[in-house]
Amino acid sequence: MARSGRSTNILVAAAASLVGLFVVAPIFVVVPMSFSSAPSFEFPPPGYWLGYYEKFFTTPGWLIPLANSMIIGTASALLTMLLVVPAAFAIVRRQFRGKKLVRLFLMLPLVVPSIVMAIGYFEFFGRLRLNQTYLAVILAHTCVSIPIVFLVVAASLKGFDRNIERAAISLGATPLQTFALVTLPVLRPGFIVAALFAFVHSFDEAVIALFISGRDAATLPRKMFDSITVDADPVIAVVSTLLVLAAVLIAVLSRYKDIAAALRRRARRAA
Amino acid sequence: MPMSSEAYLVLGNLYKSYDGEQNAVADVSLSVAKGEFVSFLGPSGSGKTTTLMMIAGFEQPSAGSIHLNGRRLDHIASYRRNIGIVFQNYALFPHMTIRRNIGFPLRMRKAPAGEIDRRVGRALEMVGLSAYGERRPRELSGGQQQRVALARALVFEPDILLLDEPLGALDKNLREHMQVEIKRIHRELGITTIYVTHDQSEAMTLSDRLVVFNQGRIEQVGDPLAVYRRPHSVFVAEFIGDCNRLNGKVRDRASGIVELEGCGPIRIPEAAGWSHGEDVQLVLRPEFVRPGKGGKDELSFSLAVEGVVHYGDTAVVIGRWGDKQIRMRALSYDAAGIEEGSTIAARAETANLWLLPQGG
């Protein structure tokens, strides 16, 4: 979209870049902080060392919440997918009365702010004596993940070309074979993305975890929150840096297929 | 073309309604011989694709029956019908290589691995894509994907081949090339084929027989040239080819005189089959109008030329006969001297004239 007016061009680019800088600023703070030698919020750091990295990897107080978050994230992602996928199939592919209502129903958790759910669960699981258990956190996280995971799965299904299913049937595959050999494999990438969404949503979830995860099932965000308010050392910066690294890694890996395909094509051309 | 004249595929009074009120397909009956190439031709929504889908088993008829080789087909599940289908958007399995795509129906039939390899190889050869076996569909062009779809639909030797507007997404040159390919494959294999299209020239070039659909019903069935020359209704006359239509009344059936509104009386043998005083339409195709004075067995009239449009190889002369507009299509060579504003003599052989009831 070429435009006349180079000055407006430059202005827009400059403004966009400034905003981009604003967005990315935390990373330039958090990463150096993780190498800081001072047990405080001092920035720029007075000195650099790896001591706090060592501390993170050797403190059970941090490692256990990390493990908890992994477990809870995975379990919640699985449960969410198990609930959402069949429902999405029904809503996208079938006609039935009340379809709109069911869709709305599944979207409801989006309308309620986390703090409200947090105290609600605190009371609810408290009565059931389930507070501070894995089960409670998994159930709660699943519930709040359902809307967004449903959106991703439904989008995946909507973009699916049903003609390939008809083709498979015309070629002799029973409905079951069609589902297993054609439908699922083609949907798999979309489902993996959806499951990843659910995992990250649970992994990063702080408010509900603050109220109901307690000490036994403490999640990483909860530990981070406590660390900010109680500790002063930059171990939290270490965790943050590692999390940023993980996010970047996931982004790169998700492009892996495209990168691998491009490399293959180049190799073939050279051959 | 060697083919049995026995009915191989029989559609018996097929009806299909989605809402219980309107019929998407109404009273469709057809008999297709083994090895025949039949085209379903019609505008969008005419019921041709719905009928095809009923043959394929993806739609259930509301009423009527389908028989294949004497056996009832519409009671059989779609995955047991042994029919090859080519879709407009190819519908290749994106997560499989070309070889595995083509081998899919053979794996469904539990053919031994060596057998599968052999047949897939032959199928690839047949469509000229032997070097592409290990590629994925997204790496192939549209035309190549369509050829793979064809190979996949034929590799298991189905009883019938169904094609649903397979060339719609391709550009003109590629389309013409693929038409030749499809015709060649049909000749080689002798497989009964049903081809759905809205492109009448495509249907004309490919088919042994044309079935013209309109609003869920079959308007006419026949050899392409017969349908072209002798359309049974105005719809068919206008859908296939171009035509001039002139209203008139039968004055004298014995001598074949028809009085045309605004143009005067003409002599046409066809009038003998009509009753005196009946309202008729004259159907005159532009390519049958030629410049020059008419002789015996020819209709003569004078055309006041209003415009000439040149297409390179042909030209269309637009003019008036009386107060009616007439289009004449001639080779550029023959239309060379014709100018706007002039009046020329025009003629048409009465054998090329055709009458239809008015309002039909």
Added chain:
Amino acid sequence: MNTAREIARPADGGSGKAATAGRLLERYGTPLLIAPAVLFICLVFMVPLGRMAWLSVSDPTLSFDNYAALFSSRLYVRSLLRTFGISLVVTLTCIVLAYPLAYYAATRSNWWSRGLLVVAALSFWISFIVRTYAWLVILGNKGPVVGMLQTLGFEPAPRVLFTTTASVIGLVHILLPYMILALYSVLVKIDGNLDKAALSLGATPVRSFRHVTFPLSLPGLVNGSVLVFVICLGFYVTPTLLGSPRDLMVAGLIATEVQELMAWGLASALAMLLVATTLTLMLIYDRLVGLDRLWG
């Protein structure tokens, strides 16, 4: 390829059992497929919410006292108003900041604009606690902002952290990606030829933007604003960590009621109020635009 059949045909004949099973799946399949998710939401979402609604009118007595207390007490009313005000400021700031970046990324396709978009998208995946911590450091007493203010001559250094301003900065930073993405997804679909057409008809770039591009981008603007505003209303972590403990937003108030005062009735009433507000906003949005637009 047309002699004796070497491969088996799929078995002929209509199937009795398989067909009936198929028909059963057709009839009862839908309820079976949606039941798990629906039941789950009923049990794990509606029930806790319902309990809270009940508590709001039953603790300590069966009455609407809690709601009355909310509206009569200056503390609560001010908190509610403050929350609305902050959310509004955050939303407007997000619009102003997000637009240039979204516009640039949507209308140019050089590697710089794509990089900016990647950066914006990536920050989505970075936990907001991480981002909140970063602002704690940046705005803290020993951080670069205070340091810069000191070198500029402000002694004693003004407190930046634990103020409402710090809250706003943190919230803007966290919610900006939502606005950027909402704007981008609409801007990128605008036909690039429209701008060219406007220019060819004599409009300056600025007027083309004002009369053509901007109006067409409004759906994205509204989408993003609704999203940001609603999330901001109920935000807990960032205002609690960055904001002033005396000027709490509603979420902080609810937490305090529960954690420190064990005033379940009041907290529930506040919570219900928050839900009602969010619900109303969404309903208004639905009436005006249609909720389907929000989640595409």
